[in-house]
Amino acid sequence: MASILSQRVLSEIRTIAHSDVSLPKRRGEAANRVGQFKADLAAAPIEQGVRDRLQESLRRTLQRATTSHDLTAEENSVYVKALDVLIGQPR
DSSP: OGGGOHHHHHHHHHHHHTSSSOHHHHHHHHHHHHHHHHHHHHHSSSOHHHHHHHHHHHHHHHHHHHTOTTSOHHHHHHHHHHHHHHHTOOO
16 A cells, blocks of 8 residues: 555655665666656545545645756656656657
8 A cells, every 4th residue: 555655756756866876777766766656546446536645645746846946957857757657748
């Protein structure tokens, strides 16, 4: 269940965004983590309304993170990539 909690996913994406690996790799890892979140959410034995609220919670949290003024441009792009994958926008 922890794999579908928005704060847990955000924490993992924050760790990825602040890591020392290359930007393309960080963006890829963030995209993979959100993809895993979506797969885990789909497989979880919970009602659709709960799934929708969990996904919406992560969307709002990522959206707030992308407007944070204390992120570097590279860190911000990791959050933007995660948000794009969550809402299904290719970039």
